Amino acid sequence: MGEKLGRLPVIKQVREAAADRLKIVPDQKLNKAGRTDLALFFLVIFLAGFGLIMIYSASEYWSMKESDYTGAYFKKQLISVVVGLVCMLLVFRRLDYHKLKGRAAWIIYGLSLMSMLVLFTPLGKTVNGATRWINLGFTTVQPAEFVKLGVIVLAAALILISGRGLRRPKIFGLIMVFCGVIPGIEVYLISQNMSSAIIIMLIPLLMTFVANPSNKVYMVLGIAALIVCVALIIYGTGASGGSDSFRLNRIQAWLHPGEDQEGVGYQTAQSLYAIGSGGMFGKGLGKSLQKIRYIPEAQNDMIFAVI
DSSP: OHHHHHHSOHHHHHHHHHHHHHHHSOHHHHTOTTOOOHHHHHHHHHHHHHHHHHHHHHHHHHHHHHHSOTTHHHHHHHHHHHHHHHHHHHHHHHOOGGGGGSHHHHHHHHHHHHHGGGGGSTTEEEETTEEEEEEOSSOEEOHHHHHHHHHHHHHHHHHHHHGGGGGSHHHHHHHHIIIIIHHHHHHHHHHOOHHHHHHHHHHHHHHHHHHOSOOHHHHHHHHHHHHHHHHHHHHHHHSOTTOSOHHHHHHHHHHOTTTOTTTTTHHHHHHHHHHHHHTTTOSOTTOOSTTTTTSTTTTTTTHHHHO
């Protein structure tokens, strides 16, 4: 067994070791609710805490300008973190997620897809020309986040039910269609949210990659994705700067960040100024200058430049 494992790729070793572990652990232990993964818990706490610090740093100027209080965005995010942690602990202690592998998974999946339709109601909120948020009065939420949760639950359930059948192209294709293609297309058509649609399509692909011992299909998909990316770059390089395509213009700004710094390349250029001026270790916590009036949405989409 040791010699056999030694000849296998590292990823395959991990997968087979995980499979062996599942075989020897009794079902009653696997299905027992209330078993907390402390490593995952503290990792979440660390990331949430780091995010809060950076949001305060990035939003200090705009918070003061909009509400005469430097911690407005921080306070809003802190409330969300506290509520999220409470919900997480309740799920850890009370919910046996193994019970979601049946009809419950399809119900959660269906409800998550239906949540996108709320954007067509008066609750739908438009920000910067995009209707992607549901206005709950005290806060706003993106239904695309519910879709991600529904996709994760259903994909996990289908992978568990499929077992070794996951190697069959038909089963693999059905999981990709139901958990990736259908919800991804819905999110893009309803909210025009390309980034969320791409993430949703990648979620079942990554989940099946962990569960599937065969790597051939992922190699083919990876090569296809690489070809598409190269084609877009070549097309973006050869296209004229006056193109009406928003996304093509963003590719142009990425390829040539210094050409249109007052137009479509503004965000890219300002982000590069922020990263370049800070260097490898930055200017220091709270000392970024580009977050003051220069980087748009510094506390949101462009926060990486501040970090």
